[in-house]
Amino acid sequence: MAEGAWLVVLVGGIVGFLLSLVMNHFLPLLFKGGLVPKGTFGWPLLGETFSFLKPHSSNSVGAFLQDHCSRYGKVFKSHLFFSPTVVSCDPELNYFILQNEGKLFQCSYPKPIHGILGKVSMLVAVGETHKKLRNVALSLVNITKSKPEFLDDIERIAIQILDSWENKPKVIFCEEARKFTFNVIVKQVLGLTPQDPETSKILEDFLTFMRGLISFPLYIPGTPYARAVQARSRISFTVKAIMEERRRNHDENSKKRSDFLEILLSVDTLSEDEKVSFVLDSLLGGYETTSLLMSTVVHFLSHSPTALQQLKQEHQKIRSMKQKDDPLDWEDYKKMDFTQNVINEALRYGNIVKFVHRKALKDVKFRGYLIPSGWKVLPVFTAVHLDPSLHANAPQFHPWRWESQDPTCKKFTPFGGGTRCCPGSDLAKVEVAFFLHHLVQNFRWKTEDDDQPMAYPYVEFQRGLVLNVERCSETTM
Numbered sequence: 001m002a003e004g005a006w007l008v009v010l011v012g013g014i015v016g017f018l019l020s021l022v023m024n025h026f027l028p029l030l031f032k033g034g035l036v037p038k039g040t041f042g043w044p045l046l047g048e049t050f051s052f053l054k055p056h057s058s059n060s061v062g063a064f065l066q067d068h069c070s071r072y073g074k075v076f077k078s079h080l081f082f083s084p085t086v087v088s089c090d091p092e093l094n095y096f097i098l099q100n101e102g103k104l105f106q107c108s109y110p111k112p113i114h115g116i117l118g119k120v121s122m123l124v125a126v127g128e129t130h131k132k133l134r135n136v137a138l139s140l141v142n143i144t145k146s147k148p149e150f151l152d153d154i155e156r157i158a159i160q161i162l163d164s165w166e167n168k169p170k171v172i173f174c175e176e177a178r179k180f181t182f183n184v185i186v187k188q189v190l191g192l193t194p195q196d197p198e199t200s201k202i203l204e205d206f207l208t209f210m211r212g213l214i215s216f217p218l219y220i221p222g223t224p225y226a227r228a229v230q231a232r233s234r235i236s237f238t239v240k241a242i243m244e245e246r247r248r249n250h251d252e253n254s255k256k257r258s259d260f261l262e263i264l265l266s267v268d269t270l271s272e273d274e275k276v277s278f279v280l281d282s283l284l285g286g287y288e289t290t291s292l293l294m295s296t297v298v299h300f301l302s303h304s305p306t307a308l309q310q311l312k313q314e315h316q317k318i319r320s321m322k323q324k325d326d327p328l329d330w331e332d333y334k335k336m337d338f339t340q341n342v343i344n345e346a347l348r349y350g351n352i353v354k355f356v357h358r359k360a361l362k363d364v365k366f367r368g369y370l371i372p373s374g375w376k377v378l379p380v381f382t383a384v385h386l387d388p389s390l391h392a393n394a395p396q397f398h399p400w401r402w403e404s405q406d407p408t409c410k411k412f413t414p415f416g417g418g419t420r421c422c423p424g425s426d427l428a429k430v431e432v433a434f435f436l437h438h439l440v441q442n443f444r445w446k447t448e449d450d451d452q453p454m455a456y457p458y459v460e461f462q463r464g465l466v467l468n469v470e471r472c473s474e475t476t477m
Helices: 002-030 062-072 091-099 111-117 127-145 148-163 173-190 197-213 224-248 260-264 272-302 305-320 330-334 337-350 381-385 399-403 425-442
Strands: 075-080 083-088 105-107 170-172 358-360 364-366 369-371 376-379 443-447 453-455 459-461 466-471
Touching (some): 083 091, 111 197, 127 425, 173 425, 197 272, 224 260, 260 272, 272 425, 272 443, 305 425, 337 425, 425 443
Parallel strands (some): 083 376
Antiparallel strands (some): 358 376, 364 369, 443 466, 453 459
16 A cells, blocks of 8 residues: 555656646747747757857857857747746847846846855845845945055055065966955955964865855765855854954954954844855955956966057056055056956956846847746857957957947946946956056966866866966066
8 A cells, every 4th residue: 555655656756747847848939939039948858058058268159159149149049057048149138138137037046056155145136135235235345445455455465476476487377366366355354364264264165165156056965066055154154253253352453444344244234144145245256256357367468468568568657656665556546547458358358257147027028029927038248248240359359449449338248237237346357457567567477378268157277377477577577
């Protein structure tokens, strides 16, 4: 009798799975088919996800998008991440999607990402929770930018990193960039220096956290994903301990502190968990994306000697107007016009963020297309950034295009857009600019030819961007 009951349960489970497969994969093929963009769903369940995620050079769109755009146009349907999907490589539709966050579309990252980042992470939160967290982030960024010690910390850490290259013929630049951005962000957010014991503890757990964030989402003890979830818990515990210590010693130390955490502790609109999650989001945003931007800039400059020479001249001119050991300030930063062009071009050409995840909240009509309610929507930034009909000489690294092109236009969205545009983008640019100021004046470098930025879809250099470095003498500067 028991065996019969188990058999019924097993058969029922299999039938249920097959029905859900049919509902999820095949039914959408028939759904208002005349209005939904053309395309194909590929294999049952998996759809075309593996083909979509196949690695390719980050300064190309990859074979999948090239093939599908040529066959179906810049807007097409597919089946990705276990969901019927509309993929957009069109700048107007991308802009429309980003500007209608919370109205017609909503952030919708795969559930395993929530498991690592946490339910109240600003990266996955929606609605009022996201609005509340974003307002705090913008406030903190504006306060930080106004503090002179913010710039002093960036420059001091940049000089420390570059001084450590003395007598080193080679460096793995991605590692050096991550050291720099991590030391900057833990100082900004938590007020910690590399010498503080908490710093190495957070870094160790954070590296585990990052490896799991890009791993297969399988929660089995020992897997990268499971270790990442555990690492997040340990980081949260460490951050809470720092917060408690701050509260206990508030009167004694409050005048000495000027980091994110000191301001965050006084914010009454956030719960304790939201404050901890906010710290983790700040570490993530200030660490990985900024270091990747630095790496792509250095890589592309090594292949563009004309741009590198003009960049060096700009920074030499800025330095010549200051005393030898005078620190950089905001007035110096405002003079770094070509530096901004180089950074913007690296963002366009290197495509650190290939696409973002959204979901249609209702049936949406756009230019005769129908995006059905509940479908996943992927605005692909890479395709727009590398579209030759939108950017002259799109397949080339050409910083001079930004002398006449508006970096706030619809065809350039490296930090997203709308209410989910990255709040720390300006801080990232300052970090890169200050690091470049000292790098180009003090070092020459060459890259290995086979070390290219690859999109997995996250960007990574296959060998970590190995640089052959040589310090410039006074006569060769």
